[in-house]
Amino acid sequence: MPHKTFLAFIWPSLLAMVLFIALPIFSVGYQSLFVEHEQVLIITENCGPFGCSDEVTVDAQAMATLRAEQPAGRFNGLSTYTNASHLATDEIGEIFATSENWNEIRNRIMNLPFYKALAFTLAYTFIVTPLVIILGFIIAVVVNAVPSMLKGPVIFFSLIPMLVTPLVGSLVLFWMIDSRGIIGAALQVVFDNPTLSLKASPTLTWITLFVYGVWHSAPFAFVVFYAGLQTVPQDTMESAMVDGANRWERIRFVIIPYLMPLATFIALMQLMDNFRVFEPIIGFSAAASATSLSYLIYNDLRAAESPLFGSAAATSMLTIVGVVILLLPVLRRNWREFNRKA
Template structure:
């Protein structure tokens, strides 16, 4: 393809990436280092004297005056604040710790907002990712080997969880676990005979598990569609040659199908890791903010729920989120680049 035609096809995509990805990232990075001038609290006092009694009374009022001016460089103040990395709190907790590292981790680190949100986000990412890839591959293999007239209805039924809006799906899950007669609540109380009132929303462990199961149920159809499309491009000649050589089904899967699907597995892995860090709707729909807070929920809390909007803390948390996602993706990207260089030789 001529270079001019190549760049003509590429420029719209590059322009969209610059406008909607690069520039917002630069803006967030700037807001994490700078902030507008702080508002000034003005104390005013109004006094009056009662001429009949001679008693003098005063009333004090505080008004907030906005200060106009250029943004002030804060440096790493937002990053080290309690809402983000909490550098001072960590140092103080370490100097005053009486037990071991485990106690310091549970009583100090996990009680700070960012680390508490990171713990849940990492749990959600690491638990859901392997299940989504394995289950998506299993469903794709099963559907690919079904009787052809049954494939259409099966594909449609398999895609329903992915079609449902996350907020709606989490609301349905909330109603199913409600203690006023929800299906899952009744079922778990029937099975959990040792507890009088067992609720899936009663503890952080149960809440985290339910949200993870919901995430697997919701995203597995995406992996299934990708893998099923990849299975349609597997070389039938290679499969027939393996069958003639006497390779069992498992060996055909291991040595023919999986190597062919490996780029798609990498693609699903990259997409889901980035998507898992955005988990927010299930927390709202399941009303699980008391037991589970993700990094996205923490940013939302800084921007919306706080009475005093913490734009600097939200920007610093966003920057750290981008860095953490990049660190998680780095091994996959390095392997993809190595495979690309090997294939190009």
């Protein structure tokens, strides 16, 4: 297909992606170099019968003109990146200088908002993803073994947790784990502890979010593995049997290697999706004990008076760097394959 025809077909799609995906990334990069204007203060002297006092007010008009002139705020260079709510370079230096042992260093770093969010995001990504793959594989293998008339309904119900949006899905679970909800009440009975609440402790909140993540994504892995199982070559299975492989050995040495490319695919998709975990934190009202990078950005943009564009943009840039690092192995592999073909 000549370049011109190619362009004629693809330009609308390309334009949309450039305008709303590529440009915003530059816009974010630009915004991250600026911070909100300092407040213009007016000091007026109020003199009454009991003497004079200075009153400080914000000059709303001057602020408005300032905002109109420089909507992005005032230039701040890279300071936003290094301040306490992002990379916190000074604080980290101080922590290392004044802490006694590694435990203290870890605890103090975990109190910095950016590192707290990063820790949860990474933990969520790297704990949920393998569990999703394992659980999805187990379900696929057992569903493959049940009578075929049951398979349709099983897949139907399996798809629901995945297709329901995370906010709604997590709300449904959140109401059930409430201490007055069915799961919350049941856990209190099981552990014989009437004050047990999954919302109270950070550890339990983390676990709840992980469980939610696995519940939400396992169907995806299940469906992909299940489709893969339908295409396992039967003659390989039979020759494995002739060679005396038992059921477990057939799974271990025939099915798992055969499904390995699918596992890579699921891992890639899951890494991308889990890295942007955000809605469950809102659904479970978990922000006090677990925040993610995406949640930090959302929170900055939602700031009560005026959105903290600079701060949100800096976190966004750091998140994008994280995404690229995450994708680097995939991109490199694709690049090698492409070169081999060419």
